[in-house]
Amino acid sequence: MNLSIAYLGPQGTYSEFAASTYARWLQQHHQTDTARQAYPSIAQVLRAVAQAEVDICVVPVENSIGGGVTTTLDMLWELDMLQIQRALTLPIEHAFLSQADRLQVVSTVYSHPQALTQCQKWLETHLPEVTLIATNSTTEALQHLDADPTVGAISSAWAAQIYGLPVLAHPINDHSDNCTRFWVLSRESSQSGDYTSLAFSLPTNDAGALLKPLQHLALAKINMSRIESRPTKRSLGDYLFFIDIEAGLDSPHTRAALDAMGGCTETLKLFGSYTLLPMEEVLAQTSTPKYL
Numbered sequence: 001m002n003l004s005i006a007y008l009g010p011q012g013t014y015s016e017f018a019a020s021t022y023a024r025w026l027q028q029h030h031q032t033d034t035a036r037q038a039y040p041s042i043a044q045v046l047r048a049v050a051q052a053e054v055d056i057c058v059v060p061v062e063n064s065i066g067g068g069v070t071t072t073l074d075m076l077w078e079l080d081m082l083q084i085q086r087a088l089t090l091p092i093e094h095a096f097l098s099q100a101d102r103l104q105v106v107s108t109v110y111s112h113p114q115a116l117t118q119c120q121k122w123l124e125t126h127l128p129e130v131t132l133i134a135t136n137s138t139t140e141a142l143q144h145l146d147a148d149p150t151v152g153a154i155s156s157a158w159a160a161q162i163y164g165l166p167v168l169a170h171p172i173n174d175h176s177d178n179c180t181r182f183w184v185l186s187r188e189s190s191q192s193g194d195y196t197s198l199a200f201s202l203p204t205n206d207a208g209a210l211l212k213p214l215q216h217l218a219l220a221k222i223n224m225s226r227i228e229s230r231p232t233k234r235s236l237g238d239y240l241f242f243i244d245i246e247a248g249l250d251s252p253h254t255r256a257a258l259d260a261m262g263g264c265t266e267t268l269k270l271f272g273s274y275t276l277l278p279m280e281e282v283l284a285q286t287s288t289p290k291y292l
């Protein structure tokens with residue numbers, strides 16, 4: 001069987017590293033061959049799966065410093081048909097790449113907004129005057145770095161190798177324990193696993209409106225491991241709530257709690273149940289760096 005996997009490109013992104021880690025795990029545990037396909041934005045990666053151009057995708061969803069990857073959450077709600085098959089967490093170390101001979105000559109820095117956030121203090125300390133430019137991925141600007149020594153980019157040491165670019169500083173993330181969680185998504189229904197992710201909108205915006213659906217989880221003694229709000233984009237102050245619970249959809253107990261939740265939400269979307277890929281084991285078996 002040959003499975004096509006979409007990821008955020010171009011070559012050398014953290015998403016590509018996550019996708020290739022997952023591909024290797026599939027080969028080792030399920031003898032499944034894979035073919036990877038890069039797309040220029042997270043939105044296009046997710047659409048490629050929804051429109052059946054590819055079988056699955058691997059996308060970033062949350063970072064320990066920068067929080068939720070908003071495009072992933074917004075698109076998941078919008079597309080309405082993608083299901084989470086697995087989650088994997090990667091430790092991430094950022095590097096500063098440039099052809100400049102010293103930091104003082106750099107005037108512009110490119111990177112993905114998540115990477116700019118994760119290195120905010122380092123940038124304020126070492127490059128306080130620079131213009132920061134957000135890109136679709138940490139590697140989008142790398143091919144242009146050769147031409148201009150006044151520009152730099154935040155990417156991985158792995159990407160520096162791929163593009164043959166000098167690393168001026170590494171690691172530069174503000175917190176050493178910097179991790180990003182990725183989801184493997186497909187169109188296939190996923191009903192079993194240790195975690196379930198879902199999102200809902202509320203029918204009213206009044207006192208206790210959020211408490212009502214959450215109370216059903218508390219009553220069922222189901223632990224919530226994440227909650228995050230995103231604007232509904234209908235009106236200011238109107239939110240969607242994305243939550244992860246530590247329970248699988250294949251349990252009647254979980255189903256009953258979610259059915260009760262459905263009674264006090266406007267729209268409730270289930271994104272599936274899944275387990276975490278055992279990353280210690282997976283990364284130990286590879287020759288690729290533990291830290292990127």
Ligand SMILES: O=C(O)C(=O)Cc1ccccc1
Binds near residue numbers: 008016060137139
């Ligand atoms: O741009 C990348 O390399 C990505 O894969 C997105 C991202 C950016 C920063 C941290 C983790 C993932």
